Amino acid sequence: MTDKELLKVENLHKKFGDLHVLKGVTEHITQGEVVSVIGPSGGGKSTFLRCLNLLEIPDEGKIYFEGVDITDKKVDINVHRQKMGMVFQHFNVFPNMTVGQNITMAPVLLGKKSQKEADEMAAELLNRVGLLEKINEYPKRLSGGQKQRLAIVRALAMEPDVMLFDEPTSALDPEMVGEVLAVIKELVKTGMTTVIVTHEMGFAREVSDRVFFMDGGIIAEKGTPEEIFGNPQNPRTKEFLGKVLY
């Protein structure tokens, strides 16, 4: 792990109407780091993640990505989003495109690759996640786990510098969780900087360099997996882990 700061967040606030969801989050994520964000529902985990690529516009605070303040209105966020892959709870694969087209659409449209190069890359990526034989199918014919694997490689096709996962296994049938986690594990091994909001505590403990426990709109506790899971200090962390680790 190098010490290069990839993402830096300063005093992040987000309100939805009267609901104050993020109450001043300050944090940085270095290149190659794997960070898991855990915590109870409504604690601000997803909102925090969605702020990182400005899917939610923060009301206050700054976000630096590769040294650029992306909350600055003059910055073209679309350029920076190309470098930030995102995977959603509900997959959000494009149902009107084949598996292959799902992957090649953005790189070709945005001029990163020719159609031929993109097709080759799509085949290679699909092969990596065991979906090569589905390349000409429509997503309707895929299982939930397969859709999520497709969503992951679709994001990877843009060759991002960081991958953001928003509860990638929460909408899956239990027997499909493993196949998706395996793909993420492989990805993490390649040194990809990763931020993952998850309820899979075992997984978070295994792959993370650091774990954030978010509650009440702040990072209530953070540390290595051993510290957070082995010896939590904050009573709220203890209470949460007591409920989910049985």
Next chain:
Amino acid sequence: MIENIAKVWTQYWNLFLTGLGYTLLLSLITVLAGCVIGFFLALMRMSKWKVGNVKPLSAVVGMFVEIVRGTPLLLQLYFFYFLLPDLVYFWEPSKFTCITIALCLNSAAYVSEIIRAGIQAVDRGQTEAARCLGLNSKQAMIHVVLPQAVKNILPALCNEFVTMIKETSLASTFFVGELMTQYKTISGALYLTIEPLIIVGIIYFVVTFSLSKCVLAMERRMSAGD
């Protein structure tokens, strides 16, 4: 009576068909223009451009749609029939033009709502996924949202066409030559009311019924596809 119907038909079939031609032409122009105008109205309705607390484009279109939906079509036809010739000094629009414009604007209002509903029915996650890949809002709309929205929109649009075929009968108030106008002409010439009415009714029914069946088949095919 059956004999009378047959007689009326053999004597005036060409007038009925001319009327049908006008009816179809009028509804086709109306729906096509309605689509084009309605598309832009829908975009304006959904625009997020704000001045202070109001969205001017959205508000204006919203008002237009409500007025069109809240007043009778016949009233709108009268309105344009009397308004347009007085509106521009050097332009004397024909009856047909006035009525067509009124029908187009009416249809545009309904079509804009169809298009807006069709676009908004596409899951928000689709736009988010597209934006996360680096597409700007226009690219996300064109490449991801619209192709999916078309599936929602097309059947409703065809139903709008079927509705329009029936609605154009109101234009007969101004004798523009469509089916109901022909009915008035023929029944006036023959002093027969019911027989030509039955013929006209059958023509309307055959056209709208078969079109509705086509729409149904199209809907089924679309939902069966990817």
